[in-house]
Amino acid sequence: MSVKAPLQIFSRLIEGLPSKQRKQLLNGCEPVDLVFGNVLHEANQPIRHVYFPLSGFVSLVTTLDGHQPLEMGLIGNEGMLGATLALGIGQAPMRAVVQGSGSALRISSQLFKQELLSSPALLRALKRYLYVVMTQLSQSAACTHFHEIEPRLARWLLMTHDRAHADNFHLTHEYLADMLGVRRSGVSIAAAAMQARGLISYSRGEIHILDRAGLELAACECYAALQAD
Amino acid sequence: MSVKAPLQIFSRLIEGLPSKQRKQLLNGCEPVDLVFGNVLHEANQPIRHVYFPLSGFVSLVTTLDGHQPLEMGLIGNEGMLGATLALGIGQAPMRAVVQGSGSALRISSQLFKQELLSSPALLRALKRYLYVVMTQLSQSAACTHFHEIEPRLARWLLMTHDRAHADNFHLTHEYLADMLGVRRSGVSIAAAAMQARGLISYSRGEIHILDRAGLELAACECYAALQAD
DNA sequence: TGGCTTGAGTGCCGCAGCGCACAGAGCTTT
DNA sequence: AAAGCTCTGTGCGCTGCGGCACTCAAGCCA
Numbered sequence: 001m002s003v004k005a006p007l008q009i010f011s012r013l014i015e016g017l018p019s020k021q022r023k024q025l026l027n028g029c030e031p032v033d034l035v036f037g038n039v040l041h042e043a044n045q046p047i048r049h050v051y052f053p054l055s056g057f058v059s060l061v062t063t064l065d066g067h068q069p070l071e072m073g074l075i076g077n078e079g080m081l082g083a084t085l086a087l088g089i090g091q092a093p094m095r096a097v098v099q100g101s102g103s104a105l106r107i108s109s110q111l112f113k114q115e116l117l118s119s120p121a122l123l124r125a126l127k128r129y130l131y132v133v134m135t136q137l138s139q140s141a142a143c144t145h146f147h148e149i150e151p152r153l154a155r156w157l158l159m160t161h162d163r164a165h166a167d168n169f170h171l172t173h174e175y176l177a178d179m180l181g182v183r184r185s186g187v188s189i190a191a192a193a194m195q196a197r198g199l200i201s202y203s204r205g206e207i208h209i210l211d212r213a214g215l216e217l218a219a220c221e222c223y224a225a226l227q228a229d
Numbered sequence: 230m231s232v233k234a235p236l237q238i239f240s241r242l243i244e245g246l247p248s249k250q251r252k253q254l255l256n257g258c259e260p261v262d263l264v265f266g267n268v269l270h271e272a273n274q275p276i277r278h279v280y281f282p283l284s285g286f287v288s289l290v291t292t293l294d295g296h297q298p299l300e301m302g303l304i305g306n307e308g309m310l311g312a313t314l315a316l317g318i319g320q321a322p323m324r325a326v327v328q329g330s331g332s333a334l335r336i337s338s339q340l341f342k343q344e345l346l347s348s349p350a351l352l353r354a355l356k357r358y359l360y361v362v363m364t365q366l367s368q369s370a371a372c373t374h375f376h377e378i379e380p381r382l383a384r385w386l387l388m389t390h391d392r393a394h395a396d397n398f399h400l401t402h403e404y405l406a407d408m409l410g411v412r413r414s415g416v417s418i419a420a421a422a423m424q425a426r427g428l429i430s431y432s433r434g435e436i437h438i439l440d441r442a443g444l445e446l447a448a449c450e451c452y453a454a455l456q457a458d
Numbered sequence: 459t460g461g462c463t464t465g466a467g468t469g470c471c472g473c474a475g476c477g478c479a480c481a482g483a484g485c486t487t488t
Numbered sequence: 489a490a491a492g493c494t495c496t497g498t499g500c501g502c503t504g505c506g507g508c509a510c511t512c513a514a515g516c517c518a
Contacts, residue, residue, distance in 0.1 A: 060367075062367045062368065062370070062371045063371075064368075064371040064372065064375055064376075064450075064451070065450055067371070067375045070370070070371050070374060070375070072367045072370060072371075084360055084363070086356075087356035087357070087359055087360050088353065088356050088357070089356070089357070089360045091360075093360065093363050093364045093367065094364075094367055124317065127316040127317050127318070128316070128317070128318070130316055130359070130363075131313055131316050131318045131320075131322065133363070134313070134322050134359075134362070134363060134366065135322045135323075137363065137366040137367060137370065138289075138291045138301045138322065138323055138366060138370075139291065139293075140370070141291070141299070141301060141366065141367075141369070141370030141373060141374075142291045142292075142293040142296070142299050142410075143293065144370060144373070144374050145299060145370075145373050145374060145410050146293055146296045146299070146410070148504070148505095149504080149505080172464085172465060172466085173465070173466065174464095174465075174466095181371075181374050181375065182505075182506085183505070183506060183507080184465095184466085185466090185467080185468080185469095185505095185506095185507095185508095186504085186505060186506085188465095188466060188467065188468085189467090189468090191466090192466090192467075202466090203465085203466090203514085204464080204465055204466080204513090204514065204515075205464085205465065205466095221293075221294055222293070377474070377475090378474080378475080401494085401495060401496090402495075402496065403494095403495080403496095411475070411476085412475070412476060412477080413495095413496090414475095414476090414477095414478095414496090414497080414498080414499095415474085415475060415476080417495095417496060417497065417498085418475095418497090418498090420496090421496090421497075431496095432484085432495085432496090433483090433484065433485075433494075433495055433496080434494085434495065434496095
C-alpha cells in the first residue's frame, strides 16, 4: 500500500481514456507547476483553465461570511479541477488552493469544452467524477459535524499522504486548523497526541508520516468510506 | 413575498421547458402522493423513479455510522429528485425522505433517460440544477459546522416554509433535531426562544410561522445565500 | 551577534451543545 | 375514567472547542 512509484506520476482520469482521445486531450494540455498557496479557481468566478494534478494537490474550500475557511475536498492525481464544465457551467463552485506543491497538466476551458464534445469517454469520466465529488461532499459534511478533531486530523493527513506521494510535507498547524475549521491550538493538541503515539512527527511545519497503519486506526471511518469512491 | 397561490402548484423545473418538450415529459409522468416519512430513494441504491415535487417536499439526508442522520438538502417544487441520472448514474447519492406530505409528479428512470436524450432543454436544466445542488451542499456543510442551533433552525423553518406553501406544518422537535444533527432538547430550547419572541408557535408537532420577516432576521445569512441559487 | 518572524506549546476562562433523565401536558385508546 | 403514548420543558454534569494571550524555540535577516 505504501509502495510508491515516484518517477511515473500520471493523472488517473486521463489515463483511463482510450488512447486516441487521451492523446488528443494531452495535445491541448500544458504542464504547469503547482505552487503552494496559489489560487487556481475562485468561488463563483469563471474557470480559465482545467487542471489535472499529477504530483501536486489542491484543496477546495468554502468560506462563510466572517468565518475561517473550511475544506470541502482534496484533489490529487485521482481527480481534476473544473469538472463542472461537463455541466456546461463555466464557474467554479468553490475556491481551489494549491495545498501541496507539485505539477499538473492544464488546458484552457475553451479547448477543454471542445474535447468534451469530441470525446465521449472524457465526458463519461467527468460525469462519474462529478457524482463521486457529490457523495464526498455530503460524507465530509457529516464528518465535519459529528467527528472530533483528532480523528478528522488523522483522516486528513491520510488523504494528503495519498496525494502527496511522499511521507513528508509542509503544513503548519495554522493551516491545518483552517482546513478542519477549528482553532490552531486545537490542532496543536491533537497533533501532539498523535506525535506522542509515534504516528507522526513534525517540526516547524514539516510533517512526517511515521506510522500509516496507526493513522488509519486513529482516523474516523470516513477515510475508508471516501476511499471506496 | 408571502402571497401564495395554493391552487396552482407546479414544478418550476418542468415549467421552464419549451412547451413541446414539456408536454412530452409530462406524458411520461404520473401524479403521486408524497406521504410524510416515505423513503423515495435510498442511498447507493438504484433510482426507480424520478420525482418532481409539486406541493410536497423531500429532504436529502446522510447517515454516518452510529450517528443520527443529518440533512443535506431540501427539495420542493423548485427542484427534483434523481438529477444524477443526467450524469448517467442510476444511483441515489443520499437517502430521500418525504418531509412534507403533498403531491409530486414522477416518471420511471427508464422513460426519463429517454426524455433526456430527446430534450436538450431538459438536460440543460438538470445540469444547471446539479450545479446548484453542489454549491448548496458546500454552503450548508459550512453552515452546519459554524452556525449555532437557533439561526440554523430559523433558516430551516424558512426553507420549509418556502416549500410547504403554507404557514403551518407538522414537525416534532425530535424530527427537527435529526435534520439539524443536534439533540432534541437543543431544538426545544431554540424553538422556545423563537416562540417567546413571537416568531413561531407550536404545539405537539404543529408548527405555525407567525412572523416570517422576524425569522429571516433570526436566520443565518445562509438562508439568503441559498435563496440566490 | 542580535533582533525579527514564524511555528508551536500551554493555560485559562467561558460556553454551546451533548448525554441522560425525569416530569408534566395533551391526545388517544380501551 | 383510567391508562398509555407522544411531545415538550427542564435540569445537571460533562466536555470539546472557541477566544485569547503569553511563552518559547527555531530559522531568517541584517
